[in-house]
Amino acid sequence: MASGGGSLKGYTVLTTAVVVTVLAATGVWNPFPQLWAWINTSEPVAAGARWQQRLGGTPQSVAVVGDAVVVEYRTSVEAYGLTAAVPLWQSDADWAAVAGKGDDAVVVTGKLLTKGYQVLDARTGVVRRSDTTAGAVWTYQDAIVDLSCAKGNDCRLTAWDPKTGGEMWSVGTGGIGFVLDAANPDLPDTKRLVSGYVDDDIAGPSALPGLIGLPNDGQIRVIDTAKGRLVQTIRPGRDQKVSIVGGRVLTVTGTPGDGTCYYEVVATDPPGDAVVWRKDGLNLRTADNGSDCEQGRDPAGGYNVVLGVDPYGREVLINGNDGRNLWYGDKESEVLAVNDSYAVIRKGDALRGYSFSKDKAVWSQPGGDRVGAALTPYAAIVVWKNRVAALAPGSGAVRADVRTNAKVFAVGPEGMIAVSGRDMAYLPFS
Structure with missing residues (x-):
């Protein structure tokens, strides 16, 4: 009896599966989309999100561009409406970057190992301008700068209005x-300082700096971006690292001795070599720890501000243009994020927002060992293990405070974009 009942049950299940498959194949009734939708139902990224969108893959980058959200994948780029995540357009691309700001911003896309790029309207995806010769492109708030070379020995750097x-x-x-190729290849400047649980490009494009350095074969060609001319060619020594900060050429010299490195930082104003400011014993962390003093890293900071460490282990923030100390810490203080106007500093269990113009702390928050921070034009982002807060940079007023484990990718004037796996959510400011 038991054996016969089991056979009848198996036959019934098989018959049902066959019937459902036939009905789905003939278009009479198809339960599979609803089934997969149920299986793929996502957990909320955060309470209070205006919308949540399931993405087609893991994003490389996300940006708020006017009233659109632009998502870059490995081989494509797509955009959604900021208000309700309505799909706007999609395009094949190996890389994408944003230039301009606000409603005037555009999306620059291209293919790897292929010269040229396209400038797309962020809202419609329509091609505004095409280039077929450039090998490298840098995107800024106020310019698109590209480098075109004919056979590698005749190159031109050109700036375009976004x-x-x-x-x-x-x-x-x-x-x-x-x-140099693709989007925003590394230049000898400062490395944007952010810390923990946020995307490196969360702040979006910066303003075009006054000087750009183009590295090649041990040399650096310095371009004045206000006049559009080559002003200096530098060949650093083996013990030197050159970075362009605050419209100055910073030359860091590391001299080994007594099992450590002794540093000197000299700032000059091209095209001459006259010294504007000099600091002995200032370590810009351009070398790995050790006594060989080999410098392979850019200093951290904003675009006109550089982060260093004095011989006593105290961090200091310096104006790259004139060498002024903007903030001097003690051995317990650590800079987590910095731009040209503010810094986020941790000391013990406290987190402070420091204003360079006011020369004082303008807000404070509870900190902790696992807190991260980033500064954007619209908000200071503070991230704990399962919580994200957006604060007004100049006052600390809370613009958003949500429980989430998602990573913050982008911040716009009225909210931020957080991504967890393949789920993207818009978290509006209050």
Whole structure:
């Protein structure tokens, strides 16, 4: 009896499966989409999200561009409406970057190992301008700068207006070769300082700096971006690291001795070599710990501010243009994030927002060992293990405070984008 009952049950299940498959194949009734939708139902990214969108893959980057959210994947880029996450457009691309700001911002896309790029309207995806010769592109709030080379020995650096697409200036740079390619390749400047649980590009594009350094074959060609001309060519020594900060050329010299490194930082104003400021014993953390003093890293900081450490282990923030100390810490203080106006500093269990213009702390929050921070044009982001707060940078007023384990990718004027796995959510400010 038991054996017969089991056979009848198995036959019934098999018959049901066959019937359902036939009905689905003939279009009469198809339960599979609803089934997969149930299986793929996501947990909420955070309470209070205006919307949550399931993405087609793991994002490389996310940006708020006007009233659109632009998501970059490994081989494509797509955009959603900021108000309700309505899909706007999709395009094949190996890389994407945002230039401009606000409603005038655009999306620059291209293919790896292929010269040229396209400038797309962020809302519609329509091509505004195309280029077929550039090998490398840098995107800023007020410019798109590209580098085109003919056979590697005849290169030109050209700046374009993101809004109008018009040429701003163009300058010959000599031979650069093919060491620079795709979007925003590394230049000898400062590395943006953010810490923990946020995307490195959370602050979006910066303003075009006054000087750009193009590295090639042990040399650095310095371009004045206001006049669009080559002003200096530098060949650093083996014990030196050059960074362009605050419109100055910073040369860091590391001298080994007594099992450690002795540093000297000298700032000059191109095209001359006259010293604007000098600091002995200032470590910009351009070398790994050790006595060989080999410098392979850019200093951390904002774009006109650089972070260093004095011989006593105290961190200091310095104005790159004139060498002034903007903030001097003690051995217990650590800078978590910095831009040209503010710094987020941890000391013990306390977190402070420091204003350079007011020369004092303007807000404080509970900190802890696992807290992270980032500064954006619209908010200071503070991240704990399962909580994210957005604060007004100048006052500390809370603009958002949510429980979430998601990573914050982008911040706009009225909210932030957080991503958990393949789920993206918009968390509005109050």
